[in-house]
Amino acid sequence: MPKVGMKAIRQAQLISATLTVIDRVGLAEASLSAIAKQAGVSTGIVSHYFGDKNGLLDACMRQILLDLYLAVERQRRAADNTPEAQIRAIIDGNFDLTQVAAPLLKTWLVFWTNSLHQENLQRLQRINDRRLWSNITAQFARVLPHEQARAAGGSIAALIDGLWLRMTLAQKPMTDGLEQARSLCYQNLALWLATAR
Template sequence: MPKVGMPDIRKPQLVKATMAVIDRVGLHAASIALISKEAGVSTGIINHYFGGKHGLLEETMREILRQLSNTITTQLKALPVDAHQQRINAIINGNFEGYQAENQVAKTWLAFWSYSMHDEKLKRLQRVNEKRLLSHLKIELKSMLSPEQAELVAHGIASLIDGIWLRGTLNPEGIDANKAHAIINDYLDKQLTFYASNITSRNS
């Protein structure tokens, strides 16, 4: 975490510079020297406020997660609490559109995703993000399905989000948000129909 007292203007400046350097040379080659040059600051500022490269990388990851959380929360607040499928689509939107779909952000996400397997702090951030996504989905799904079914479908949607996002990030054409919506909603509709038909058959 950045030390208290760092000018607010510096944090987004350094986060943006970090993503630009990762985009250009990759995570492992993204040195403090390159990032400080990109941001137009001295290496001493990064070392003082972030304790070096790792602290800056962690703050960059936190900022990406904050943006994702804020986007989804804002969209959910704008929807009626009983518009469950619309709210699920808002959760999907937050992962595929706007800030998260920007090229530098997507490449940084991908770099952190692989790096987090070997770094406890980044792994913890990734787990927090995963739990938040599943929690958002289960809240909406539990109004339409049993708790056990909601759990299973939430994991299915989360897996589709991750898989489609990964394929889109590796694709030179980028992420196709419309195709992501179509695939995930097709899965959701089939799951809702399947569980509804099972209930009908048991009651008949």
């Protein structure tokens, strides 16, 4: 009889192991056996909980997206309820220290790349993109006309994604560029808000 709560523990353990293995050897070399070895379990346990490598990658991305959502929500709850403060909180959540651990960064790149070819990951990517854009756009819509709010939301969402990509590919640790990334986003935000006055 399995222990109560063991499924959640095992799944979290295997997701963490997957991030570590992808960081170390890349997706192509991240076999179920390498992941199982990293987690200290049998390959059968991985298959039992996730089916195959695609199922495990899907679960990893769901966890990463949940963690990102929670980071953004934590920032938004702490911010004032003005459009500027809420958009700054969304920016801060996307560049939160919880989002820049090395294994996580490479998995994001794997996710983006594989979402071009795997329908389940493509769907998750669309949800993530849509959430970011719509949350920013909703705040801009409080002070800008509809079409301008949509353009402003798209601008900041693209800037966040572009900065993430550049920092992930950089040779130095991503934490070195966090303040600059936030600052660039804040500057873009200020330019859009200036058109509302």
